[in-house]
Amino acid sequence: MIHFKLKEFDKITPVGREPNLYLSWYWLTEGDLWLTFGDATIYEYSRDAMHYFGNKPTPYNDYYIVRFLEDFTTCFEKISQNIPNEFYQLTEDITQFKSDVQSWLNLYETDDEVYSDFYFEEYDKLISWLQYERTFSSAHLIGGPKLYFFRNKEKIRIVWESEYNLENGISLWTAKDGSFEMTYLDFVNEVRQFGQNFFNAMDLQIEQTLSKEWEAILVDKEKLVEEHRERKMEFNENLQFLEHDSADIIDWTEIEKLYQRMKKEIQHL
DSSP: OEEEEEOOGGGOOOEEETTEEEEOTTGGGEEEEEEEETTEEETBBOHHHHHHHOSOSSSBEEEEHHHHHHHHHHTHHHHTSBOOHHHHHHGGGHHHHHHHHHHHHHTTTTOHHHHHHHIIIIIHHHHHHHHTSSEEEOTTSTTOOEEEEEEETTEEEEEEEOOOBOTTSOBOBSOOSEEEEEEHHHHHHHHHHHHHHHHHHHHHHHHHHHHSOOTTSEEOHHHHHHHHHHHHHHHHHHHHHHHSOOOOOOOHHHHHHHHHHHHHHHTTO
């Protein structure tokens, strides 16, 4: 499900400008990352995009994997929480739901004061479970895919929005917008396995970094070891959110009322 390949150690590039070059744990995470759900591969560039970029060595997202790690683990607590059946059914076609709520929002654009109150008191509350709680976008990438994670008891649906065209019309990614459903247990196991594989690979990166003499490149080896320990601990702590049900503090009753109100108010549009 989650795949990566760290950059070869001897090809890692220090950051900064001479004579002020340095390396830290963050920069040592440089590598390729891609996700597979069914037949779809997220973060895989299309052939046309590869040709356009010219000298790109692999078809996958090449960046610092820690960015994905940070974005993903931040969502774990919310991902572990159950979504009521009615709203889980909506995730089968979130494009339709987003279109409906946008139509609802448009109804209140006639008055600036009313619009502002409505936006924060009604609209924002209705979409909170979708937009803010269990999703992340790859904002550091051009046309970065957006991923959503919706759990309903023993299953989870992963939804992605990945369709993006460059200015010349080239489709950037191989994956079209889509979704994939799997058991929640399998999902947690896959995430756990990714964590183990990633930190095992980083163990080797750290070991090689410590044994090398870097000459003019600044490497705080003591800090490097400490951050590696902290990062690994932080991942395992966040993983516990997925492994154990988290208390759901979302007021689904209020969201349900807003949803029914929305449907009533837009039904004649």
